[in-house]
Amino acid sequence: MHSKPDKASWGLTLGAIGGLLFLHFPMFVIFLYSFTTDEATYSFPLPGFTTKWFGVAMGRQDLWDALMLSLQVASVATLAALVLGTLAAAAVYRSDFFGRDAISFLLVLPIALPGIVTGIALRSAIGSMEIPFSFWTIIIGHATFCVVVVYNNVLARFRRMSGTQIEASMDLGANSFQTFRYVVLPNIGTALLAGGMLAFALSFDEVIVTTFTAGQQSTLPIWIFSQLVRPRDRPVTNVVATIVILITFLPIFFAQKISAESSETEGGSK
Amino acid sequence: MTHPAIRFEKVSRHFGDIKAVDAVDLEIKDGEFFSMLGPSGSGKTTCLRMIAGFDRPTAGSIFLYGQEVSTLPPFERDVNTVFQDYALFPHMNVGANVAYGLMIKGVAKEERKKRVDEMLDLVQLRGFADRKPSQLSGGQRQRVALARALINHPKVLLLDEPLGALDLKLRQQMQIELKSIQQRVGITFIFVTHDQEEALTMSDRIAVFNQGKIEQIGTPSDVYERPATSFVAGFVGTSNLIHGASAKRITGEEGTYSVRPEKIRLAYAADSFSPKMIYANGTVRDVIYLGLYTRYLVEIEGGDTLVIIEQNLRSTSMDVLKLRGQSVRLSWEKDHMTKVGG
Numbered sequence: 001m002h003s004k005p006d007k008a009s010w011g012l013t014l015g016a017i018g019g020l021l022f023l024h025f026p027m028f029v030i031f032l033y034s035f036t037t038d039e040a041t042y043s044f045p046l047p048g049f050t051t052k053w054f055g056v057a058m059g060r061q062d063l064w065d066a067l068m069l070s071l072q073v074a075s076v077a078t079l080a081a082l083v084l085g086t087l088a089a090a091a092v093y094r095s096d097f098f099g100r101d102a103i104s105f106l107l108v109l110p111i112a113l114p115g116i117v118t119g120i121a122l123r124s125a126i127g128s129m130e131i132p133f134s135f136w137t138i139i140i141g142h143a144t145f146c147v148v149v150v151y152n153n154v155l156a157r158f159r160r161m162s163g164t165q166i167e168a169s170m171d172l173g174a175n176s177f178q179t180f181r182y183v184v185l186p187n188i189g190t191a192l193l194a195g196g197m198l199a200f201a202l203s204f205d206e207v208i209v210t211t212f213t214a215g216q217q218s219t220l221p222i223w224i225f226s227q228l229v230r231p232r233d234r235p236v237t238n239v240v241a242t243i244v245i246l247i248t249f250l251p252i253f254f255a256q257k258i259s260a261e262s263s264e265t266e267g268g269s270k
Numbered sequence: 271m272t273h274p275a276i277r278f279e280k281v282s283r284h285f286g287d288i289k290a291v292d293a294v295d296l297e298i299k300d301g302e303f304f305s306m307l308g309p310s311g312s313g314k315t316t317c318l319r320m321i322a323g324f325d326r327p328t329a330g331s332i333f334l335y336g337q338e339v340s341t342l343p344p345f346e347r348d349v350n351t352v353f354q355d356y357a358l359f360p361h362m363n364v365g366a367n368v369a370y371g372l373m374i375k376g377v378a379k380e381e382r383k384k385r386v387d388e389m390l391d392l393v394q395l396r397g398f399a400d401r402k403p404s405q406l407s408g409g410q411r412q413r414v415a416l417a418r419a420l421i422n423h424p425k426v427l428l429l430d431e432p433l434g435a436l437d438l439k440l441r442q443q444m445q446i447e448l449k450s451i452q453q454r455v456g457i458t459f460i461f462v463t464h465d466q467e468e469a470l471t472m473s474d475r476i477a478v479f480n481q482g483k484i485e486q487i488g489t490p491s492d493v494y495e496r497p498a499t500s501f502v503a504g505f506v507g508t509s510n511l512i513h514g515a516s517a518k519r520i521t522g523e524e525g526t527y528s529v530r531p532e533k534i535r536l537a538y539a540a541d542s543f544s545p546k547m548i549y550a551n552g553t554v555r556d557v558i559y560l561g562l563y564t565r566y567l568v569e570i571e572g573g574d575t576l577v578i579i580e581q582n583l584r585s586t587s588m589d590v591l592k593l594r595g596q597s598v599r600l601s602w603e604k605d606h607m608t609k610v611g612g
Binding site: 173175187 | 350354374422
């Protein structure tokens with residue numbers, strides 16, 4: 001009442017700046033040290049400025065393999081999550097059966113469960129079935145939590161969608177496939193996009209579950225992890241970290257933007 | 271011989287032990303404005319959903335112009351629905367909403383556009399094709415829903431309480447408009463409502479539903495003036511039911527009789543006797559002055575209390591309030607009293 005609403009007190013401003021610094025200062029350090037000329041230690045100020053590590057990173061085949069593997073795993077896991085998550089959400093939304101809430105809870109559980117528990121459970125399950133650890137076991141591991149993200153997003157959208165829209169579409173002559181294509185999909189489209197991007201980002205930087213479900217392959221996060229233990233060209237790791245930050249930043253940024261936009265426009269139209 | 275638009279043959283829909291619709295027989299004529307009237311849970315909406323194909327009868331058959339449709343999915347029936355919540359597609363503009371049925375049928379784009387414009391004209395929404403449903407008022411959405419259903423020239427149009435969400439003034443305006451649109455397009459309309467005034471205003475015939483069964487089918491005046499059962503008498507308008515000792519005293523016969531409050535006249539002294547009239551003596555128990563008219567509660571000999579409505583043509587509140595506690599003689603025409611079953 002006393003102060004203008006558009007001007008925050010300087011204490012609050014300081015707090016906000018402090019919070020942001022606390023969250024993002026470490027990333028800035030990583031960014032900074034990808035340009036250092038000192039290859040062994042983090043010394044400050046930088047002894048010199050160079051961009052040669054970007055070139056070195058480009059030339060490292062083990063890094064490229066890890067990056068490609070990570071992208072493939074994240075893509076396939078996201079795709080699987082989109083299909084399974086949507087189907088699960090549709091089933092839970094449309095039908096009313098005994099134990100529906102329990103199933104909904106079980107579907108969401110993997111994301112709350114510590115990764116180490118999911119990892120060790122998957123390791124023993126996959127091991128006991130004598131399935132060799134491979135690309136596909138990594139995807140199975142990632143799908144457990146990627147499905148949840150898609151499921152949650154799509155279910156929330158279904159709940160906001162008026163159920164009679166599907167009936168109206170059928171009434172106007174559309175069969176189930178046409179109804180899905182012209183009515184259901186556009187309604188849940190942004191939810192799929194947002195859920196899919198989150199799932200991709202989650203999968204892309206997953207370490208714990210991957211450690212338990214991978215065979216000889218190393219995904220990008222695992223590769224970075226191994227670089228910490230056996231450092232060779234330390235600044236290369238920083239270069240990679242900088243690139244990962246950028247790759248992860250974009251989908252999360254757009255996912256947030258889409259969610260925010262669709263929550264503004266919907267609801268008024270019911 | 272032409273077939274009726276819709277025919278129900280012993281149609282039932284049971285949900286477990288609940289008989290939502292119980293062995294209903296029904297015929298709706300071609301080109302008719304037919305209302306299904308009843309309280310919620312009476313089975314009227316279930317009947318509509320079975321005609322549309324969203325629900326299937328557990329027993330019996332439904333015929334659409336002679337063809338059995340009981341088990342056909344909604345998209346294979348030549349029937350369209352206007353939903354209670356309109357069910358417009360929020361991601362499409364008004365034009366695309368209206369054109370949806372034509373798009374599914376694969377009608378060419380120019381033809382679609384032409385017919386959408388015709389339909390928007392019919393519902394007085396010319397120039398609204400590019401708006402989104404969220405930019406429309408309730409009444410306008412209602413019209414879009416109507417245009418979207420009518421553009422397919424269905425054999426029968428189903429309307430599920432479409433006016434329920436509108437305010438009173440708009441509702442009354444839409445009642446008149448719906449009726450005139452129906453007369454222009456000549457399509458059979460089946461209108462579900464729990465509002466008796468709405469049903470009386472628009473319908474050619476009304477079916478009154480109660481507990482999964484039809485209590486009476488008839489024209490609005492049939493249903494209003496000659497209710498077949500005490501349920502109909504009570505649900506359609508207000509009605510006085512006279513039974514037991516009172517009935518015996520007045521008519522000399524046992525049974526239940528119904529007479530509408532506005533048909534009864536109030537006299538303070540015995541006037542001339544007519545054989546066409548029925549007379550009853552009573553005492554005024556209460557007088558409620560309502561400006562345009564006055565409502566009296568009169569206890570007649572035999573114990574029943576009747577409601578009487580009289581317009582305040584010459585009387586003022588002072589005059590009518592004096593009647594409280596007075597002895598009066600009531601009279602009404604024999605034709606205005608019906609014997610009701612149940």
